[in-house]
Amino acid sequence: MTWGDTLRLAFRNLGQARVRTALTVGGVSIGIASLSGMVSLGVGLQDQLVDRFTKSGMFDSITVTTMSLGRAGGPAGRMAGRGRATATPAPSPTPAPSATPTPSTTPTPAPAKLDDEAIKTLSALPSVKAVYPMLRVGLQVKLGGYAEFTTASGVPMGAKEEGAFQSMAHGSFFASDTEDACMVSMDYAKRLADDPGTLVGKTLTLSYAVPAKAASAPASEPVAPDLPALGAAGLQLRRVETPCTIVGIVERETGPALGGASMVTGLMLPLPKARAIYGVQITNAQSLLRDQTEARTYPSLSVKVDSTRHTQDVEDKIKALGYSAFSLNDLLQGAKRAFILLDVVLGLIGSIALAVSLLMVMNTMIMSILERTREIGVMKAIGGSDAAIRKIFLIEASAIGFIGGVVGVALGWVLGRVINFGVNIYIERQGGTTGNLFSTPFWLVAGAIGFSILVSLAAGIFPARRAARLDPINALRHD
Amino acid sequence: MAPALDIAHLTKHYRMGHTVVRALYGVSLTVPPGEFVGLLGTSGSGKSTLLNLIAGLDSPTEGTLRVFDRDLAGMSRQELSEHRSKSVGIIFQSFNLISTMTASENVALSMMFAGVPRAQREQRAAALLESVGLGGRGQHRPKELSGGEQQRVAIARALANEPELLLADEPTGNLDSKTSGEIMTLLRRLNEERRKTVIMVTHDPGLAAKYAHRTVTMLDGTIVSEVIA
Numbered sequence: 001m002t003w004g005d006t007l008r009l010a011f012r013n014l015g016q017a018r019v020r021t022a023l024t025v026g027g028v029s030i031g032i033a034s035l036s037g038m039v040s041l042g043v044g045l046q047d048q049l050v051d052r053f054t055k056s057g058m059f060d061s062i063t064v065t066t067m068s069l070g071r072a073g074g075p076a077g078r079m080a081g082r083g084r085a086t087a088t089p090a091p092s093p094t095p096a097p098s099a100t101p102t103p104s105t106t107p108t109p110a111p112a113k114l115d116d117e118a119i120k121t122l123s124a125l126p127s128v129k130a131v132y133p134m135l136r137v138g139l140q141v142k143l144g145g146y147a148e149f150t151t152a153s154g155v156p157m158g159a160k161e162e163g164a165f166q167s168m169a170h171g172s173f174f175a176s177d178t179e180d181a182c183m184v185s186m187d188y189a190k191r192l193a194d195d196p197g198t199l200v201g202k203t204l205t206l207s208y209a210v211p212a213k214a215a216s217a218p219a220s221e222p223v224a225p226d227l228p229a230l231g232a233a234g235l236q237l238r239r240v241e242t243p244c245t246i247v248g249i250v251e252r253e254t255g256p257a258l259g260g261a262s263m264v265t266g267l268m269l270p271l272p273k274a275r276a277i278y279g280v281q282i283t284n285a286q287s288l289l290r291d292q293t294e295a296r297t298y299p300s301l302s303v304k305v306d307s308t309r310h311t312q313d314v315e316d317k318i319k320a321l322g323y324s325a326f327s328l329n330d331l332l333q334g335a336k337r338a339f340i341l342l343d344v345v346l347g348l349i350g351s352i353a354l355a356v357s358l359l360m361v362m363n364t365m366i367m368s369i370l371e372r373t374r375e376i377g378v379m380k381a382i383g384g385s386d387a388a389i390r391k392i393f394l395i396e397a398s399a400i401g402f403i404g405g406v407v408g409v410a411l412g413w414v415l416g417r418v419i420n421f422g423v424n425i426y427i428e429r430q431g432g433t434t435g436n437l438f439s440t441p442f443w444l445v446a447g448a449i450g451f452s453i454l455v456s457l458a459a460g461i462f463p464a465r466r467a468a469r470l471d472p473i474n475a476l477r478h479d
Numbered sequence: 480m481a482p483a484l485d486i487a488h489l490t491k492h493y494r495m496g497h498t499v500v501r502a503l504y505g506v507s508l509t510v511p512p513g514e515f516v517g518l519l520g521t522s523g524s525g526k527s528t529l530l531n532l533i534a535g536l537d538s539p540t541e542g543t544l545r546v547f548d549r550d551l552a553g554m555s556r557q558e559l560s561e562h563r564s565k566s567v568g569i570i571f572q573s574f575n576l577i578s579t580m581t582a583s584e585n586v587a588l589s590m591m592f593a594g595v596p597r598a599q600r601e602q603r604a605a606a607l608l609e610s611v612g613l614g615g616r617g618q619h620r621p622k623e624l625s626g627g628e629q630q631r632v633a634i635a636r637a638l639a640n641e642p643e644l645l646l647a648d649e650p651t652g653n654l655d656s657k658t659s660g661e662i663m664t665l666l667r668r669l670n671e672e673r674r675k676t677v678i679m680v681t682h683d684p685g686l687a688a689k690y691a692h693r694t695v696t697m698l699d700g701t702i703v704s705e706v707i708a
Contacts, residue, residue: 383564
């Protein structure tokens with residue numbers, strides 16, 4: 001008996017008992033819908049999280065700091081004051097074992113400096129998309145009668161597609177990195193004006209101190225008379241003022257600034273501008289003592305990788321160059337593992353419905369065999385072997401599983417869309433970001449249908465064996 | 480040529496609860512190819528049990544049972560199903576057609592179990608139905624056919640895999656006398672024209688005397704008389 005014959009016979013038999021077949025298929029499809037719906041929820045949540053994390057720019061970026069003497073490297077944490085010239089081994093809550101190589105195990109080159117030369121070196125590494133310094137500069141901000149000191153960060157043009165800059169509350173991202181423009185955070189904007197929206201287009205005045213002799217200082221105001229005479233060595237300071245027009249307001253600060261990856265501060269300047277100020281600015285006595293002719297080093301660099309898959313690779317290469325490097329990639333891997341567990345748990349919950357449908361298939365098959373006992377007897381009498389009879393019923397059970405699987409996946413998908421729609425309306429009302437809570441990748445569709453066939457096949461084994469072992473004489477006497 | 484049927488000292492015991500029922504008790508019978516044998520006896524005489532054993536639907540307790548020199552006593556379940564498929568054709572009193580299948584499908588089903596390709600099955604089923612006088616009725620379901628017609632379908636099915644031995648268990652038991660005559664004539668024709676060996680169980684001595692070459696009468700599990708027509 002060929003497979004084609006068996007299949008035809010099985011489907012014909014299912015068609016003979018339409019109501020029973022439909023009910024059983026319904027049961028199986030509910031089981032499969034709950035299973036695939038649950039797993040789809042798990043996958044959807046994971047995708048959302050990973051997607052958001054990836055877009056936040058935290059997982060394709062590596063924070064590079066110099067090795068400090070006591071503890072080599074260590075996550076730089078948030079750059080506090082740029083007066084601390086080297087990376088601070090901040091007491092870090094961040095679990096990143098890979099980011100703490102000890103000098104004894106690493107073939108240590110001389111601790112490399114994080115200067116413009118280093119940026120060039122790191123940019124040349126494979127898979128590196130961009131390298132820019134993480135800069136924080138202290139400035140005085142003036143707008144009308146308002147004057148306050150604040151910390152400004154340098155934002156590269158490449159950050160436009162990342163994290164908080166993807167959707168601006170008002171205005172837009174920098175048009176170019178040479179303009180005298182800046183962005184402010186929503187929190188900061190609220191301090192400046194009652195209606196933050198009106199700030200776009202207004203011009204702030206930024207002022208900072210430079211050594212009187214600094215040639216590269218953007219010239220504007222003469223020596224500020226109100227500055228105290230700092231220099232015992234007769235060093236003179238003067239205040240420099242520079243205007244900047246607010247072009248955009250950033251909605252919110254990105255979560256915890258892990259590894260200093262966040263570029264959102266109250267005030268944000270184009271990176272070249274922040275760099276120029278950083279290059280000449282004097283903020284405390286320490287920086288006064290520095291040789292003004294020597295190029296400044298940066299507290300830390302941010303390295304952007306072309307894909308999160310290469311993060312670890314690049315991180316290792318950077319470490320080999322003698323820097324301390326840190327990324328959140330390990331955290332992401334951990335999160336993914338946690339999601340596998342979530343998928344399994346959700347899958348188990350979904351499997352309860354599937355277990356019920358398994359029993360249903362078994363019951364249907366037993367009923368069907370009981371009802372067709374005489375028919376089985378006839379088939380045996382005219383030459384149907386045990387194997388042929390068994391095959392017919394196994395295929396019949398699998399066919400129920402297949403149809404149930406297809407219907408179930410479709411049902412699960414529709415249900416997911418409906419729930420997603422409802423939840424998104426709620427999220428929107430709460431002011432959150434909407435997204436797909438359910439994700440149904442191809443492997444899930446194929447897997448769910450395959451699983452449904454397997455489960456139904458398993459449910460059919462016992463009834464099919466019973467049918468195959470029927471005594472033909474008794475079966476023929478059966479009504 | 481080997482006999483179509485060679486039975487010696489055949490015994491069949493059934494266990495029913497704690498008692499053992501002796502359905503057959505030392506039956507010996509030889510049927511040459513091409514013979515039409517009528518197996519007579521009251522109910523409980525063991526004639527149906529004997530037919531079931533020859534059909535390979537059941538296994539004997541003791542004795543030898545050869546169909547065209549193939550011993551059924553030592554056959555496995557698989558071998559017995561092949562025996563039923565190819566060596567014998569069975570015709571039942573109650574026709575035993577599958578009610579959800581058309582006449583043609585019923586005939587083709589036994590060829591399906593024998594592994595005959597589909598196109599060939601359909602062609603052959605149509606030819607067989609034609610030969611039993613049901614040309615053009617292949618697409619009818621059993622309930623759309625009369626008793627006589629249903630039995631003709633069953634006969635066509637029994638012939639599907641070209642067995643040399645036809646086993647009929649009261650083939651006219653559910654039919655009126657006119658139709659019975661037609662079915663008996665058909666069986667006789669198959670016996671004469673196609674040289675099929677026929678063993679027919681009946682409780683009607685007249686029918687056996689009229690159509691069979693030899694009438695074997697059974698009582699209480701043994702053969703009590705043989706009459707050659």
